[in-house]
Amino acid sequence: MTTGSLHVVLTDIEGTTSSITFVRDVLFPYAKQRMAAFLHAHQAEPVVSGLIAEVRQIAELPASSGPDALAAVLNQWADDDRKVPPLKALQGLIWRDGYESGALKADIYPDALAALRAWDAAGVPIYVYSSGSVEAQHLFFGHTVEGDLRGLFQDHFDTLTGAKTDPGSYQTICAITGYQPDEVLFLTDNPAEVAAAHHAGVQVVAVQRDGGAPLAVPVGVPVVSSFADIPAAMQPTP
Numbered sequence: 249m250t251t252g253s254l255h256v257v258l259t260d261i262e263g264t265t266s267s268i269t270f271v272r273d274v275l276f277p278y279a280k281q282r283m284a285a286f287l288h289a290h291q292a293e294p295v296v297s298g299l300i301a302e303v304r305q306i307a308e309l310p311a312s313s314g315p316d317a318l319a320a321v322l323n324q325w326a327d328d329d330r331k332v333p334p335l336k337a338l339q340g341l342i343w344r345d346g347y348e349s350g351a352l353k354a355d356i357y358p359d360a361l362a363a364l365r366a367w368d369a370a371g372v373p374i375y376v377y378s379s380g381s382v383e384a385q386h387l388f389f390g391h392t393v394e395g396d397l398r399g400l401f402q403d404h405f406d407t408l409t410g411a412k413t414d415p416g417s418y419q420t421i422c423a424i425t426g427y428q429p430d431e432v433l434f435l436t437d438n439p440a441e442v443a444a445a446h447h448a449g450v451q452v453v454a455v456q457r458d459g460g461a462p463l464a465v466p467v468g469v470p471v472v473s474s475f476a477d478i479p480a481a482m483q484p485t486p
């Protein structure tokens with residue numbers, strides 16, 4: 249743990265700022281139920297057709313595979329919570345309608361919102377790193393139960409920057425944002441992400457929400473159940 253040397257926040261979404269329940273029980277089913285129809289309707293559009301080509305390549309499907317076969321693969325990936333970039337991008341495209349119609353409203357833990365607002369007010373830059381696509385992250389924070397929160401964030405990263413379980417991804421984010429790893433406070437609920445960021449030299453606080461099973465984290469990494477419990481020595485300053 250360091251004192252007074254943290255100058256930027258990098259946060260995960262699902263299980264950290266916001267509940268796993270909303271993502272798994274609301275967002276994922278919403279996309280799953282609409283995946284086949286979405287592919288049928290939009291397969292000729294350049295963005296969607298590029299994503300379909302990626303799915304075919306990753307799943308080793310023939311070029312003749314149609315929307316129903318593709319949707320079956322994509323929905324299985326979603327059920328397995330695979331963080332495959334074209335799946336995450338397609339989910340984001342499908343969620344757009346739900347957010348814009350008001351059918352979807354993202355949640356955010358009150359303690360997370362309070363801390364994010366306080367850091368932002370103090371001039372601490374806040375970045376998001378989630379497996380959800382950058383597009384999905386904008387939609388998520390643009391349509392929360394607390395209104396449009398996009399202004400809190402400096403920028404967003406997704407798995408196009410690299411897997412969240414790869415230490416190199418955190419080094420890439422540091423290079424892009426211009427911070428040294430030990431200046432970055434990363435918040436996440438995922439032990440594999442904790443380990444990867446810690447390995448990269450990033451300062452990590454593990455977040456364990458809703459009384460889940462104890463997180464196995466490297467020695468010295470604090471585990472909190474609320475952003476309000478982030479140790480004073482790890483509070484970022486501008």
Ligand SMILES: CSCCC(=O)C(=O)COP(=O)(O)O
Nearest residue numbers: 261262378379380384385388
């Ligand atoms: C941007 S909201 C959707 C979240 C999502 O699709 C996901 O896979 C959650 O991943 P995270 O890295 O935020 O735990």
Ligand SMILES: [Mg+2]
Nearest residue numbers: 260262263437
């Ligand atoms: Mg998470």
